[in-house]
Amino acid sequence: MTQSPQSILKSVFGFPEFRPGQLPIVERLLAGTHTLCVMPTGAGKSLCYQVPALMLERPSIIVSPLVALMDDQIAGLAANGVTAAAIHSGRDREQNVAAWRAFQSGEAKLLYLSPERLMTGRMLDALKPVNPGLFVVDEAHCISKWGASFRPEYEQLSQLKHHFPNATLAAFTATADSATRTDIAEKLFGGEGDTVVRGFDRPNLNLAVLPKAQWKPQLLGFLAERREQSGIVYCLSRKLTEEVAAMLKAEGYRALSYHAGMSPEMRRENQEIFMAEAAVIMVATIAFGMGIDKPDIRYVFHLNMPGSMEAYYQEIGRAGRDGAPADAMMLYGLGDASLRRRFIDDDGEDDAHKRREHQRLDALLSYCEATQCRRITLLSYFGEPGSKACGNCDICLDPPVLLDGTREAQMLFSAILRTGQVFGAGHVIDVLRGGDTDKIRARGHDALPTWGVGKDRPKPFWQGLIRQAVAGGYLVVDIDQYGGLKLTPRGEAVLKGRETFQLREIVPAKGEKKPRRSAASLAAEADVDSDLLSALKGLRRELAAERNVPAYVIFSDATLIDMCHLRPGNLEQMAAVNGVGPKKLADLGEAFLAAIQGQAGA
Template identity: 35%
Template sequence: MQGSRALRDARAVLKEVFGYAKFRPYQGEAVARVCEGKSVLVVLPTGGGKSLVYQVPALVREGCALVFSPLISLMRDQVDQLRAAGVRAAYYNSTLTSAERAAVYAQALRGELDLLYIAPEGFFTDQFQEVLGQLRIALVAVDEAHCISEWGHEFRPEYRQLRSLRARFPDVPIVACTATATAPVRADIVQQLGVPDMEVFVGSFERENLTLQIVTKQDVVAQVAEMLTCHRDESAIVYAATRKAVEHLAEALQEKGFSALPYHAGMDAVTRDAHQRAFANDEVLCMVATVAFGMGIDKSNVRTVIHANLPKSIEGYYQEVGRAGRDGLPSTCIAFVSNGDIATQQYLIDQAESVDERARAQQQLAHVVRFVRNLECRHAAILRYFGEERGDWTCGNRCDACCTDQITERDMTEEVQKVLSAVARIERTGFPVGVGKLTQVLAGSAAQEVERFQHLSTFGVLQGKTKSAIREMIGVSIDRGFLQQETGTYPVLRLGAGAPAVLRGETRVVVRVRHTPEAASGAEAAQDAALFDLLRHWRAAEAKRSSVPPYVICSDAVLRALATYLPLTREDLLRIPGIGAVRAERFGSAVLDVLQQYVREHGLSSRMPPTASVMTSSKTRSHVSRSAARGSDTVAATIALHQEGKSVAEIASHRALNPRTIVTHLAEGFRDGRIASDDLRRFVPQDREHVIRDAFDRVGSSVALNPVKQLLPIDYSYDDLHFVRAVMERERDGGGHQ
């Protein structure tokens, strides 16, 4: 089919069948290639429109499109949506009766199907092959194509059978789609499918509407409940590591009054299907599930994704958080992690029989541990992992590492030197140890299992530090390559290649850490406990008046923060994690009365940090209105300095914040009208603004910035794009020019 005509036909199908006026970045080019009979690999984020790359050409080209899909529920959901749009689609899998399978065959043979979804194992049956020989195939699509690669995070051996597709259909375009493929996985997909000339389209991996948070796990049930309370009337997925954990967490949430159901492979198919449909239909708001859940639904309004355990891989984490906010609206993703999670995953890796499988899993674990431990921009870390380089770009305020200025740099060289010295001396004894025993040695434990090391000069060298702090130092040493953790049954530690330079003082070890106020003294701790009890009594009385459980008013974590920091003004109250504008409006006066009276009676003063909030991000509280979000202390402070005529660099220096964060604050000011549109000229010349507006008009202002940046001269910065887009969004929302 001629290229220009094919693209015209594709655009007509896009509008008439699917209701979209134009293709997203990379969609149009990929669709045009497929319509022309070319094979493509498309890597787009979850919710980025991968399916349209084969669905649209299936309606343009003659014949029936075969779509390979890994999950029955995924097939059914796709077919239901296509049928709702008037597309002739069906699926063929093990859930069909003999009569239903015969009906699908008959439809296909009569030319009444545009798309037929099938699992790889069903495709190679003699019965299906007999029917296939009588069909005209328009194209072959391989959904979730990363499943064909052993280096992918969800390798499925049955997908390897698909390497015969090229020989079976030598003149038919093959479309491979995935949301999570690193460069090596992409290369492996192309090789496994046997299509060396397959054109590869890779979109941006940035999900601009997601706020990502990594939080230390303490009481995970209470922490999950608190998160769900903040998003009470919104859909949420909670991922747990095991079936047992899923059942326990779902039951605990139900007991707390949440609309929650479990989902895992150990449940009978009827119950599992009923739970999935209830969630998809908004009959239940929270699904507690193992990680496979979510691949089979296209639910666009999931507002919250929670990981109750450490994700197994960056790819898995990215795919799972990608199930939030598929409609493009702000959504929150939070992972509760602990050292215990890491140890559990290490144990499971060690049980694997295949050496190659252990090596892959070990590498994936190392990447995800580095991701959660390093206090760097979460979005930037993900982009870098998938090979999308943006220099020193950060998200500004869409992750826990960027939306707080409570992070400082700390020199840990001396502590790491002590860790490495201990390992060196232990190695010389001929009895190397793992993380657990090394922690005991450094802490000077009296445990019998480390008695043999008591004669070492480094025994107890970190005595006085908590075990958690010592484990953190060991973790930093592993992450930086100063220590190597062997794979196998006994993951012992040995000095890494970078260790000598640290021990000689040639390499400094500087890490980013969260700054928290110094621990309270014994007297202060006792006062905190007394105040905590007072606050609990206040909460109980308020809950009784409101006829709700106490945790609905606020969590224990919020009460402890109040007792620790002693906020005495409404502004400080809003800086406490878990207290948004709505809670402050409802309960702020009563809480402040309790705190102010307690402070007066005990001669205390506020212990709030002198700078911006402990955790401030309007996007993490999507239930708070835009007008409430305007009260954000940290954004307002930035805007005030801007209005004094200060530059981005001057504001960043004045506030001790990253310039990227300042840009994000100013963009928010342009977007909500606190900064006049005319001020744009301070940052972007008029001629440059026109060029950027044209680029956004071509690509769309709701997409990631990278595709727009690619259309512009190299000297145009991401800051320019942030500011212009903010003004355009204000105009689009009815703010107009000021």
């Protein structure tokens, strides 16, 4: 091992120094220490295992869940002059045989495999004579039933330590709470080794939640200032995905859909368009996202609540990977929460698993109704308490007004109790507001003392109060009773006057309260010539299309911005740009120099 990690980083990848936290992970893997690494999205996890893989004498296996992700990684390495191989179902037999021979001969030091392909008896037997020195498990949260994206085929990876006892095992994920981390480490390396948590904070993300009112105008209002930006709109169902994509197309947006009901060919085509082109909206279910490494996704919009804080964090993590400002907006309604409860209770897993999932959903509900900085709430959930208010979420930018809502809460809880704790929000609100419905008359609820006591408050007020009461643990939604509201002991304490109820002021749903940053303002914020940056992005897009690779494989946005700052006039100066290694300098340097000089003369 004659070269240092820093020299490999510079000579191969073109970066002068490691980002914070990368080098300690590289050094652990070079020392043969099993390591679980939890790193926020965009922190550069790939380099943490690619650098040691190039330095170790023995070859490395990278376990990846997606064909597209493997191909992108290999294209990125090839652009830096590194030969890597992959064997997967998206390649024909001849290509897979050629990849194996390249790896077996030592021409390729890295081999990318899916967990299913790796853990076959045939592949394990073939690998033993090759004697891999490092196994890297990417998206490692998939191995744990405690996590948000458990995949049964990943669990087989727990046998790696028995098949290859002399290899170092590494696991990388951006999404794992403490229970999930413990489970991953136990499964992969028997609890031995190190766990490195680089933190969960993504300070460039603006976090915001709105009560769901009329989702169409809410979504269109959000997108109005973002026509030139790429983003993801997440929906709960395939049907809604298609409906939203059609609506956005009718409004003049370039919107694509993605869900499990589409053919693999159509999903692949839509994903490739989204990855390669600008100003595209992907409307998708959770089937889309794992391994998506498009750096300039400027927003993630949730039309429906995710199932947990982990799922939410994972999905918003697809925005702003380039480090520039990006938005995470969620619409939150009680109907979504009830549906999520039903999904959990209908799951065939054991009671302990269901209880755990309900707790995770409770945490997300609390996040939605938070009265302090959302980033503090999010990071506290992942075990990072004590963070300072971010100044960049909806609560910091527009703090909610807290009121004494004890009287209104008592009205609500009394109506729930007097109607038998079996009715959902709609009927309870009708009773409170003095509604004259068949359901009320048939049950005699118009004779109750609580009938009409809340008629001076509009329906959205009572809907908001119910959401806050559920999120705060004063009420539960009884899924077995078709969404009936029930009081908890805490709700009973408020009803009996033993506890007060702090109400977050409920205001009518409106459009966005603050202007959002456009693509042009992002360039201004980076203090670069926006015309030059646009020209360089255009050249990058052309070269990516010619080579059939994602744009970031050519150069990242950060590298293009550095070119704008340095304005190199020759290849020697271009070599000083962050992210321009020798191979990219030789292949791409002249083209980008010409673009810079052309813009200077424009």
